[in-house]
Amino acid sequence: xxxxxxxxxxxxxxxxxxxxxxxxxxxxxxxxxxxxxxxxxxxxxxxxxxxxxxxxxxxxxxxxxxxxxxxxxxxxxxxxxxxxxxxxxxxxxxxxxxxxxxxxxxxxxxxxxxxxxxxx
Numbered sequence: 578x579x580x581x582x583x584x585x586x587x588x589x590x591x592x593x594x595x596x597x598x599x600x601x602x603x604x605x606x607x608x609x610x611x612x613x614x615x616x617x618x619x620x621x622x623x624x625x626x627x628x629x630x631x632x633x634x635x636x637x638x639x640x641x642x643x644x645x646x647x648x649x650x651x652x653x654x655x656x657x658x659x660x661x662x663x664x665x666x667x668x669x670x671x672x673x674x675x676x677x678x679x680x681x682x683x684x685x686x687x688x689x690x691x692x693x694x695x696x697x
Contacts, residue, residue, distance in 0.1 A: 579603040579686040583672050585657075586691030593695070594660045599672030599688055601653040605679035611648050611655035615668035615693075625670065626657060640666075662695045669693075 585597040601608060612627030626636045626646040634646055645658040655672065672688035 579606065579674065579678070579684050581672050581674060581686055581688035583670075583688040583691045586670060586693045588694045588696065589662055590697050591662060591664055591695055593662050594658070595662065595693060596659070597657040597670055597672075597691060597693075599655050599674075601655075601674050601686070603678070606653060606676065607678070607680060608650075608653055608674050608676040610676075611672070611674045613646065613655070613657045614671045614673055615666075616671070616690075617665075617668040620668075622671070627673075628655065659693070662693075664695050667693060667695050 580602045581599055583599045585595060587595060589595050610627050610629050613625040614622050615625050616622040624637055625640055626644055628634045628646045628648050643661045648655045669690040670693050671690045675685040678684055
């Protein structure tokens with residue numbers, strides 16, 4: 578079983594910054610990709626950014642140049658540094674990780690979500 582604990586959401590003014598963290602825990606973890614998704618009210622969940630175990634990254638076009646994803650493999654933790662936040666970044670942000678347990682079974686897990694609100 579994989580447990581994800583997210584932190585760092587909150588209320589920020591436009592132009593401000595926030596840093597999200599997501600720590601994965603469980604026995605026999607071998608994590609491949611870690612990522613962040615978001616879902617705004619009335620909209621589909623969308624990819625924000627993801628990072629592989631080899632540190633290759635993918636960003637949504639709407640956040641490129643403003644958000645930075647990184648990970649600490651020793652801590653099984655992924656971070657999302659969000660700068661120059663806009664009102665349209667307001668959403669619930671979800672952490673996602675996928676990989677293998679004991680090198681035998683695949684997992685694809687989601688965090689509980691953390692609210693990010695950008696408003697003046």
